[in-house]
Amino acid sequence: AQSVTQLDSQVPVFEEAPVELRCNYSSSVSVYLFWYVQYPNQGLQLLLKYLSGSTLVKGINGFEAEFNKSQTSFHLRKPSVHISDTAEYFCAVRKIQGAQKLVFGQGTRLTINP
Amino acid sequence: GAGVSQSPRYKVAKRGQDVALRCDPISGHVSLFWYQQALGQGPEFLTYFQNEAQLDKSGLPSDRFFAERPEGSVSTLKIQRTQQEDSAVYLCASRQFPGPRHGELFFGEGSRLTVL
Numbered sequence: 001a002q003s004v005t006q007l008d009s010q011v012p013v014f015e016e017a018p019v020e021l022r023c024n025y026s027s028s029v030s031v032y033l034f035w036y037v038q039y040p041n042q043g044l045q046l047l048l049k050y051l052s053g054s055t056l057v058k059g060i061n062g063f064e065a066e067f068n069k070s071q072t073s074f075h076l077r078k079p080s081v082h083i084s085d086t087a088e089y090f091c092a093v094r095k096i097q098g099a100q101k102l103v104f105g106q107g108t109r110l111t112i113n114p
Numbered sequence: 115g116a117g118v119s120q121s122p123r124y125k126v127a128k129r130g131q132d133v134a135l136r137c138d139p140i141s142g143h144v145s146l147f148w149y150q151q152a153l154g155q156g157p158e159f160l161t162y163f164q165n166e167a168q169l170d171k172s173g174l175p176s177d178r179f180f181a182e183r184p185e186g187s188v189s190t191l192k193i194q195r196t197q198q199e200d201s202a203v204y205l206c207a208s209r210q211f212p213g214p215r216h217g218e219l220f221f222g223e224g225s226r227l228t229v230l
Contacts, residue, residue: 043118043224100145100147101147102147102159
């Protein structure tokens with residue numbers, strides 16, 4: 001089975017500061033990796049995904065993430081955050097072969113302070 | 115439609131009542147998923163359809179939960195004899211084809227169920 005651990009339940013940062021949201025996963029088989037964002041009262045939206053190739057993945061809204069296979073991590077970063085980035089962020093994995101379902105972490109609430 | 119549509123957005127049920135939650139996926143999308151998101155938690159997988167076939171229902175928590183997609187488009191999640199622990203947001207998602215290399219998974223805004 002797969003599992004995802006998001007190490008921080010809440011991350012407060014000041015506007016224009018850099019941010020890193022941490023994600024570690026556990027799986028006995030190879031997986032694809034995803035980050036989703038959920039704005040208040042909205043559905044989840046895909047930020048970025050790692051399927052193969054370059055381990056540094058760029059997504060929407062200036063976010064990027066780096067896949068580290070040896071550390072089983074997929075941390076999300078942004079060099080300068082904006083008030084509009086305030087949201088809940090979810091890391092997720094999916095087996096490359098077999099089951100179609102995504103397994104999500106518990107989420108990290110990012111709060112941007114002016 | 116423009117996106118995945120779910121109804122009702124909010125549902126309050128008395129313990130023991132049956133509820134039905136509807137999902138209208140994006141037109142033509144083959145894959146459809148249901149997830150349950152408890153307060154302060156990440157979404158948890160419930161079930162997966164490819165067209166009208168329910169290929170995975172391993173996440174349904176009990177036999178009180180039932181999902182269908184009879185014509186391969188609209189899907190309904192039914193919960194019988196609701197319990198307080200069923201209170202959650204139920205998310206529906208669809209994708210044009212199976213597999214993450216074949217397009218993005220689009221989520222609806224969810225149906226928030228509160229069981230009193």
